[in-house]
Amino acid sequence: MIVNAQTRVRVARPSHDLVAAERFYVEGLGLDVLWRTTERVSGEHDLVMVGPSDGTWHFELTHDPEHPLEPTPTVDDLFVVYLGAPVEEAQVERLLAAGGTRVPAHNPYWDEFGVTVADPDGYRLVLCSRAWSH
Structure with missing residues (x-):
């Protein structure tokens, strides 16, 4: 494998x-x-x-300072963290204080089960209250 x-x-x-x-x-x-x-x-x-x-x-x-690329995230470029517990508001506040922006999710599933925060480049982080299961 x-x-x-x-x-x-x-x-x-x-x-x-x-x-x-x-x-x-x-x-x-x-x-x-x-x-x-x-x-x-x-x-x-x-x-x-x-x-x-x-x-x-x-x-x-x-x-690349010599040939910079502008980040081009879409609303569905996600980094999802499965917490297996409710999202703590203090965690969201730390992300916002560190330059993030809370945004509505493109897929309503993520708003139902988590919080979406855009990083300074616009890529989206989802803190999901659900546990990962396959």
Whole structure:
């Protein structure tokens, strides 16, 4: 089998402001900084990787100052976190204080079972009160 539960996964997204994106995911959501570029190298992207320090996945947030890409999220580009418990208002407030914007979900299912917050680049995070089950 090529992919299984232990397979490492990276999701890469462009960001127009890495500092703002890092603040949202670290201070707001509580992820760890796993790695970041520490010096500018011509021809290479600036980036920061965030995720749980013991996880098998992470976000790579990138910015290419020489050829910047504008993030182009749609209303259905979602990062869903299944909490298995009610969404705490304090968590939502941390996300908002860290640069997020609470938005209505495109799919009403997410409003029924969670809260949707857009990150500084417009990508949507859903905190879902349901537990994951397959």
